[in-house]
Amino acid sequence: MRLLIVSLFCLIGAQTILQGQYTPNDSLTTTEVLPGNKAIFRIFAPQAKSVKLSSDDRWENIEFKKNTLGIWEGTWKNVTPGLYRYRFIVDSVNVYDPQAPAAKNNPALLVISSGDDFFDMKDNIPHGAIAQRFYYSNALKQTRRLHVWTPAGNEKSKEQLPVFYLVHGGGDTDISWSKIGAAGNILDNLLAEGEIEPMIVVMPNGNFKTEKILDRVPLFKDDMMTGVIPFIESNYNVYTDSAHRAIMGLSLGGLQTLEIVMTNYDDFDYINILSSGWWISDTWARERGVIDDKVKRAAxxxxxxxxxxTTVKLLYFTQGGPEDLAYENGMETLKLFDAAGIKYKYSEAPGGHTWMVWRQNLRNLAPLLFK
Structure with missing residues (x-):
């Protein structure tokens, strides 16, 4: 049974909301390879006086022109097949493509810490490994990437382990939990302190191109159940029953997680929903004239x-306090679960719809798994 699920955080990525007004850069394709050995480069720089392209390799002289939206575009012709590092020079300043996948994989991070916080890499403990893996998704008809954390010593261990699936939010990718989420450090520290069981943590990619962003929700469910889980169970020494399988998702990832578990709840004994809900809030719906079938969901x-x-051992909802963008949505979702008599746990932590909250959620909830 496929349920239609709608959420504010599916319609508009949380990052876009937090960053402010939408600009052409939010949906800009910055590089495009065309037939005939041509490549187009684009950058959004409405106030710039000049834009050039630079690389370690030799470039032809590429002329950039700015359109009325503030997007500069230049075409490289007669491209020899190969791999090319590039950067824009905007008014004499080197600018690395902010929309490139490589840039999103290696974001600039500022760490402010005492050196002994729960998210820090500590010197006196063993460290696990984070690997990027690729699998073919029959649901999406493409090769996809995910990241996997394995505990320290797993390479030589023959121990069968449980699996924890950890899903990011709408503006992020499969690398976000291990980068801004500091998942590897948090899990290393928890394991060293004896607070979690040894486990494998899988961070899949819930973000992909669709004509309508809502289409990602059921498609990700199909990808998870027919692609991600079979790949992990075929390539890692893990248990394959629900008692040894957990899932956690934040924001849009929480919505995607609910889509998965509401029709596959017998596959996961542990379910965690962070800063999310099962439909749009009433206020948001009224403002936009959207009708959401809560009656069908309640039934x-x-x-x-x-x-x-009887089947699910733990269902846990969290919010980042009343300032969380998903707060109203989440509260209405809890009313629906209350009316149905479904048991759950709930907690709040101040901080809003932010990674500060979600890192703390991971630190607090991971010790509840597989007990």
Missing amino acids: HLKQIAADFN
Whole structure:
């Protein structure tokens, strides 16, 4: 049964909301390879006086022109097949392509810490490994990437481990939990302190191109159940039953997680939803004239409630306090679960819809898994 699920954080990425007004840069394709050995380069720089392209390799003289939206565009012709490092020079300043996948994989990070915080890399403990893996998704008809954290010593261990699937939010990718989320450090520290069981943590990519952003929700469910989980269970020494399988998602990833578990709840004994809900809030819906079928959702929850309560060991919702962008949405979702009689735990932490909150969520909730 496929349920139509709508959320504010699916319609508009949380990062876009937090950063402010939408600009052409938010959806800009900065490089495009065309037939005939041509490549187009674009950058959004509405106030710039000049834009050039530079690389370690030899470039032809590429002329950039600015359109009325403030986007500069230049075409490189007669391109020899190969790999090329490049950067823009905007008014004599080197600018690395902010929209390039490589830039998103290696964001600039500022760490402010005492050196002994729960998210720090500590010198006196063993460290696990974070690997990027590739698999073919039948649901999406493409090769996809995910990241996997394995605990220290796993390379030589024959121990069968449980699996924890950790899903990012709408503006991020599979690398975000291990970068800005500091998941590797948090898990290393928890394991060294004896607070979590040894486990494998899988960070899949819930972000991909669709005509409508809402289409990502059911498609990701299909990818998870037919692509990600079978790949992990075929390539890692893990348990394959629900008692040894957990899932956690934040914001849009929380919505995607709910889509997965509401129809596959017997596959996960541990479910965690961070800063998210199962539909758009009433206020948001009224402002935009959107109709959401809560009656259908309520009926589904009542239908599965008894079996859900028996099957699922832990359902945990969190919010970043009343300042969380998902707060109203999340509160309305809890009312729906209350009405159905579905058991859950709930907590709040101040900080809003931010990674500061979600890192703390991971630190607090991971020790509850596989107990």
